[in-house]
Amino acid sequence: MNAHATPVPATASRSQPLSGSIKVPGDKSISHRSFMFGGLAAGETRITGLLEGEDVLRTGEAMKAMGARIEKQGGEWIIQGVGNGCLLEPVAPLDFGNAGTGSRLTMGLVGTYDMKTTFIGDASLSKRPMGRVLDPLREMGVQVLEAAQGDRMPLTLRGPKRATPISYRVPMASAQVKSAVLLAALNTPGVTTVIEPIMTRDHTEKMLAGFGATLEVETDAQGVRHIRIEGEPRLTGQTIAVPGDPSSAAFPMVAALLVPGSDVIIEGALMNPTRTGLIDTLLEMGANIEILNRRNAGGEDMADLRVRHSELKGVTVPPARAPFMIDEYPVLAVAAAFAEGETVMDGLEELRVKESDRLAAVARGLEANGVDCTEGETSLTVRGRPGGSGIGGGTVETHLDHRIAMSFLVMGLAAEKPITVDDRSMVATSFPEFFDLMTGLGAEIA
Numbered sequence: 001m002n003a004h005a006t007p008v009p010a011t012a013s014r015s016q017p018l019s020g021s022i023k024v025p026g027d028k029s030i031s032h033r034s035f036m037f038g039g040l041a042a043g044e045t046r047i048t049g050l051l052e053g054e055d056v057l058r059t060g061e062a063m064k065a066m067g068a069r070i071e072k073q074g075g076e077w078i079i080q081g082v083g084n085g086c087l088l089e090p091v092a093p094l095d096f097g098n099a100g101t102g103s104r105l106t107m108g109l110v111g112t113y114d115m116k117t118t119f120i121g122d123a124s125l126s127k128r129p130m131g132r133v134l135d136p137l138r139e140m141g142v143q144v145l146e147a148a149q150g151d152r153m154p155l156t157l158r159g160p161k162r163a164t165p166i167s168y169r170v171p172m173a174s175a176q177v178k179s180a181v182l183l184a185a186l187n188t189p190g191v192t193t194v195i196e197p198i199m200t201r202d203h204t205e206k207m208l209a210g211f212g213a214t215l216e217v218e219t220d221a222q223g224v225r226h227i228r229i230e231g232e233p234r235l236t237g238q239t240i241a242v243p244g245d246p247s248s249a250a251f252p253m254v255a256a257l258l259v260p261g262s263d264v265i266i267e268g269a270l271m272n273p274t275r276t277g278l279i280d281t282l283l284e285m286g287a288n289i290e291i292l293n294r295r296n297a298g299g300e301d302m303a304d305l306r307v308r309h310s311e312l313k314g315v316t317v318p319p320a321r322a323p324f325m326i327d328e329y330p331v332l333a334v335a336a337a338f339a340e341g342e343t344v345m346d347g348l349e350e351l352r353v354k355e356s357d358r359l360a361a362v363a364r365g366l367e368a369n370g371v372d373c374t375e376g377e378t379s380l381t382v383r384g385r386p387g388g389s390g391i392g393g394g395t396v397e398t399h400l401d402h403r404i405a406m407s408f409l410v411m412g413l414a415a416e417k418p419i420t421v422d423d424r425s426m427v428a429t430s431f432p433e434f435f436d437l438m439t440g441l442g443a444e445i446a
């Protein structure tokens with residue numbers, strides 16, 4: 001069943017100054033992992049601040065289908081985990097909806113179990129490449145019993161009696177691939193090594209260590225990370241407070257920068273250095289973002305952000321920064337549309353395999369709204385129109401992609417003419433509170 005069968009359009013219009021203080025919902029990456037590791041570890045895990053987006057809730061359902069007990073009491077999620085090595089064979093296919101992270105990490109988690117597991121998803125997820133995860137799993141002894149053409153979902157895995165540890169060099173910058181191999185290693189005797197030439201978000205390494213796994217991370221002279229994990233660890237339940245999602249904070253942040261007169265505070269955003277590439281880039285563009293109350297909570301850096309309207313300048317974004325802001329390029333492109341001069345973004349090959357081909361979706365959305373841009377194979381150049389003159393009036397195709405929907409709604413708040421997105425329903429996959437929080441700040445979205 002597709003929960004989003006009927007598209008629901010939304011329109012954003014030029015707004016009065018945005019003001020107020022908001023807390024964005026919990027980080028999506030940490031929330032998925034909290035449900036997974038809590039469901040796997042022995043004993044009780046308690047989670048506050050969990051992102052209750054559709055993607056994460058589907059991960060919770062999958063863990064329940066494999067034996068975990070998960071319930072919500074007040075503002076807290078309480079999990080009774082099965083114990084590492086003790087997941088049960090699900091009786092029905094696991095439906096991951098729109099979620100790349102949920103599906104790919106779970107393929108790693110269950111792939112090395114001697115059982116059969118089927119993965120299904122929506123039209124967007126069914127187009128996304130899964131071979132990147134299936135290839136290392138096959139090396140570990142996992143059989144892919146069925147898959148759609150090109151190693152796509154729906155697909156069925158059958159684990160071996162005893163998986164083989166491997167040393168695997170991740171061929172693309174992907175935290176999901178790295179994580180899938182590390183999770184497969186949990187049910188594999190011996191030491192599995194993941195070699196990561198380009199560092200990506202490190203939530204899996206940090207959180208697994210917190211749950212009791214033994215991992216060693218070494219960075220060699222070339223900057224390549226070698227992550228060694230011992231198989232079959234005893235994992236025990238933890239208490240987790242999920243920090244605010246910087247990828248969600250990106251939308252009110254860029255909105256406040258673009259709408260004249262705005263002054264907004266975003267409280268409790270995760271500041272893990274593998275996630276702050278957008279803030280670094282916006283600061284280089286001349287953004288007025290104050291980083292306040294820096295603190296560490298549960299092993300993660302956090303801060304409050306005060307963001308005020310700013311005249312932005314175009315910049316060249318270093319391709320090496322891409323993994324640290326990979327989900328933020330659509331909204332960065334929107335910021336660039338209002339900047340003086342040209343913004344050049346390169347090293348964007350991974351954007352082609354997200355919920356949509358984000359490079360193409362962004363370029364078409366900009367063009368539909370009067371912004372001049374050039375789409376290369378792995379790059380995007382945006383020529384800005386300071387003040388937003390001549391921007392807007394178009395309808396953007398979202399292709400079941402929440403970040404495309406939110407980015408172009410932010411664009412409409414500062415554009416000369418309103419901007420419509422063809423479907424707002426997918427926003428609930430990662431940021432269900434988006435509309436209420438934005439309109440609470442004064443955004444005109446209907």
Ligand SMILES: O=C(O)C1=C[C@@H](OP(=O)(O)O)[C@@H](O)[C@H](O)C1
Nearest residue numbers: 029101173174175176177326327
């Ligand atoms: O590991 C994660 O939680 C994520 C990794 C990234 O995907 P890739 O690994 O495909 O880059 C990112 O785009 C996604 O939203 C979340």
Ligand SMILES: C=C(OP(=O)(O)O)C(=O)O
Nearest residue numbers: 098099100101102327354
């Ligand atoms: C790419 C994203 O998510 P996923 O890969 O989990 O679907 C995203 O949230 O922007």
